[in-house]
Amino acid sequence: xxxxxxxxxxxxxxxxxxxxxxxxxxxxxxxxxxxxxxxxxxxxxxxxxxxxxxxxxxxxxxxxxxxxxxxxxxxxxxxxxxxxxxxxxxxxxxxxxxxxxxxxxxxxxxxxxxxxxxxxxxxxxxxxxxxxxxxxxxxxxxxxxxxxxxxxxxxxxxxxxxxxxxxxxxxxxxxxxxxxxxxxxxxxxxxxxxxxxxxxxxxxxxxxxxxxxxxxxxxxxxxxxxxxxxxxxxxxxxxxxxxxxxxxxxxxxxxxxxxxxxxxxxxxxxxxxxxxxxxxxxxxxxxxxxxxxxxxxxxxxxxxxxxxxxxxxx
Numbered sequence: 044x045x046x047x048x049x050x051x052x053x054x055x056x057x058x059x060x061x062x063x064x065x066x067x068x069x070x071x072x073x074x075x076x077x078x079x080x081x082x083x084x085x086x087x088x089x090x091x092x093x094x095x096x097x098x099x100x101x102x103x104x105x106x107x108x109x110x111x112x113x114x115x116x117x118x119x120x121x122x123x124x125x126x127x128x129x130x131x132x133x134x135x136x137x138x139x140x141x142x143x144x145x146x147x148x149x150x151x152x153x154x155x156x157x158x159x160x161x162x163x164x165x166x167x168x169x170x171x172x173x174x175x176x177x178x179x180x181x182x183x184x185x186x187x188x189x190x191x192x193x194x195x196x197x198x199x200x201x202x203x204x205x206x207x208x209x210x211x212x213x214x215x216x217x218x219x220x221x222x223x224x225x226x227x228x229x230x231x232x233x234x235x236x237x238x239x240x241x242x243x244x245x246x247x248x249x250x251x252x253x254x255x256x257x258x259x260x261x262x263x264x265x266x267x268x269x270x271x272x273x274x275x276x277x278x279x280x281x282x283x284x285x286x287x288x289x290x291x292x293x294x295x296x297x298x299x300x301x302x303x304x305x306x307x308x309x310x311x312x313x314x315x316x317x318x319x320x321x322x323x324x325x326x327x328x329x330x331x332x333x334x335x336x337x338x339x340x341x342x343x344x345x346x347x348x349x350x351x352x353x354x355x356x357x
Contacts, residue, residue: 047099055098059131062124064091069121073110122194129195136177137338147340148177152188152200154327155283156221159302161201161351169347176340184256184281185327192332198341199331201348203257216329218352222301223258223323225316226308228290234314241271244316248276250286250297261324262298283307298322 048054060081067077078088096102103117113121136148153162162180169176181188185203192200193212201218204210225244227234233243245266252259266273278295280286286297291312299307304315329348331337337345 055095057095058091060091061095061120062127064088065117065121065124066128068092068104068111069113071110072112126193126195133195133198133338137340147173147175147338148179149198149338149341149344150179150181150196151344152181152183152191152197152202154185154188154202154221155182156300156302157201157218157327158182159300159306161218161348164351165344165347168351169344173340173343176343178344184252184258186255189330192330198337199329199345201327202330203325203327204330212333214329214331214333216349217326218328220323220326221258222321223261223298224301224304225296225298225318226287226290226304227294227296227314227316228292229310229312229314231294231296231314233296233316236317238317238319241266241269241318244296245271245274247274248278248289248293248295249274250278250280250289250295252281253279256281257324258298261322265320265322287313 063081064077067080068074071077071080074088074092075085078085081088083091092104101116102114103120104111104113133148133150151162158180166178166180169178181191181197183191186205188197188200188202189205189208191197192202204213204215227247231247233239233247236243251262254263263273274296278286278289283297283299283303286295286299287307289295290297296316304313308315329345329352331345
């Protein structure tokens with residue numbers, strides 16, 4: 044087969060079952076186990092895949108004695124299979140919501156700071172007009188949220204576009220920066236200090252996001268800039284509650300957004316350490332897929348977010 048035209052999926056008889064098989068093969072990397080997962084016989088699964096590859100004129104998976112591995116063509120099909128099946132899943136949720144008298148569904152991803160203030164304010168406001176709207180909020184770092192947005196698992200996100208990701212695929216509406224702060228327990232040896240250097244804090248254990256996370260990169264660059272050796276003991280965790288539990292029970296120091304600290308850090312148990320510099324990470328924003336049409340519920344929620352941002356309620 045030559046260059047694929049706009050109706051190529053009709054020409055090659057692409058079926059929903061193909062998408063399900065792609066996801067099962069991606070998970071199992073074995074035709075027999077993938078067929079079992081789909082309640083198919085192995086010969087039927089093998090024929091389904093072989094017929095599609097023959098019609099496409101492209102091999103999608105490399106066969107080897109222990110199973111199958113997707114090649115570049117196969118990876119493309121798997122990625123879009125995730126998006127297609129996720130879109131169908133959301134379609135069913137919306138249809139069920141409307142049939143039950145609700146106002147649809149919306150799934151939003153967000154980094155930490157907006158989850159504390161902006162998202163919660165938007166939920167309160169949008170539920171006044173759409174009390175039946177089913178809202179799901181997932182909090183994670185940008186490098187987790189953006190792939191989920193591309194796979195159709197999120198309607199939109201409040202996040203950043205990580206380095207190495209094609210920004211042309213998104214619409215990015217800047218909101219602001221996340222200000223960071225250092226947190227220790229009340230009664231920590233540094234808690235009564237009027238001013239602190241990075242070297243003062245570095246002698247204690249720290250709990251930080253894993254290497255590569257944006258907040259961790261900012262902290263690592265701070266130590267480099269001040270030519271201070273990083274703490275010898277660092278616990279890696281993306282879970283702020285785990286970090287705060289460590290801080291509460293020991294001399295551990297952690298870094299979080301000021302919004303999160305104001306909400307979660309009871310001043311009777313936690314202390315925000317003074318530091319002469321304002322510490323922040325690059326701006327986040329509303330991120331949606333450029334060529335995606337939002338559902339009515341998602342569009343209403345995004346409109347509410349825009350109103351709050353314009354009013355400065357964030």
